Amino acid sequence: AQKVTQAQTEISVVEKEDVTLDCVYETRDTTYYLFWYKQPPSGELVFLIRRNSFDEQNEISGRYSWNFQKSTSSFNFTITASQVVDSAVYFCALSVGDMRFGAGTRLTVKP
Amino acid sequence: DTAVSQTPKYLVTQMGNDKSIKCEQNLGHDTMYWYKQDSKKFLKIMFSYNNKELIINETVPNRFSPKSPDKAHLNLHINSLELGDSAVYFCASSQVGTRGDPLHFGNGTRLTVT
Numbered sequence: 001a002q003k004v005t006q007a008q009t010e011i012s013v014v015e016k017e018d019v020t021l022d023c024v025y026e027t028r029d030t031t032y033y034l035f036w037y038k039q040p041p042s043g044e045l046v047f048l049i050r051r052n053s054f055d056e057q058n059e060i061s062g063r064y065s066w067n068f069q070k071s072t073s074s075f076n077f078t079i080t081a082s083q084v085v086d087s088a089v090y091f092c093a094l095s096v097g098d099m100r101f102g103a104g105t106r107l108t109v110k111p
Numbered sequence: 112d113t114a115v116s117q118t119p120k121y122l123v124t125q126m127g128n129d130k131s132i133k134c135e136q137n138l139g140h141d142t143m144y145w146y147k148q149d150s151k152k153f154l155k156i157m158f159s160y161n162n163k164e165l166i167i168n169e170t171v172p173n174r175f176s177p178k179s180p181d182k183a184h185l186n187l188h189i190n191s192l193e194l195g196d197s198a199v200y201f202c203a204s205s206q207v208g209t210r211g212d213p214l215h216f217g218n219g220t221r222l223t224v225t
Contacts, residue, residue, distance in 0.1 A: 033211045039152075045201060045216040052211060089152055095210040098144075098167050101154040 004102035012108045021077040023092030034075040035093040082109045117217035132187045134202030143185035148199040
């Protein structure tokens, strides 16, 4: 069975703080993909990143970075120097066929 | 320009009614999906169609029936609506439907059953 756990239900930070969103996954498959999606207050779901199970290289895209560690079954997402526009619900997802989402973490960035 | 479009954006209806939500994608993708997002933001897959064929049918009441007239369209028909059906329904598509494909979502349809 596949499962994604995002233990942080809500996080609140002040602008310019760094924040890390945790994601822990469970699967028995050796080939799988991990994703992060952003859902801003306007409601759409925006794809941010995809990682396959054979590529543990960390990735950085501007202020966003992702840390994939198979040893701890985690795929954490860090926003550096957060901005108010980063306020959203962030979903981690796992795919071994169909895509299963975590419960989401609501991030609020205050000015 | 819109990649995955759903209509309507909002749907308010009474219990017992039948309603449909339409979805179209212009990305040339082979696979389309319906997801339900409840009031706690939890996203759950309902159906998946690959090239007009049903691939995934999660434990969803029979009152929900997807219809795919062609691979660019996946509509959702709901019979005998219940209060618990109130949610945001997202249509999505992916290129091939394999595990590595990211999903491209529509903007959602907020269904309110009164």
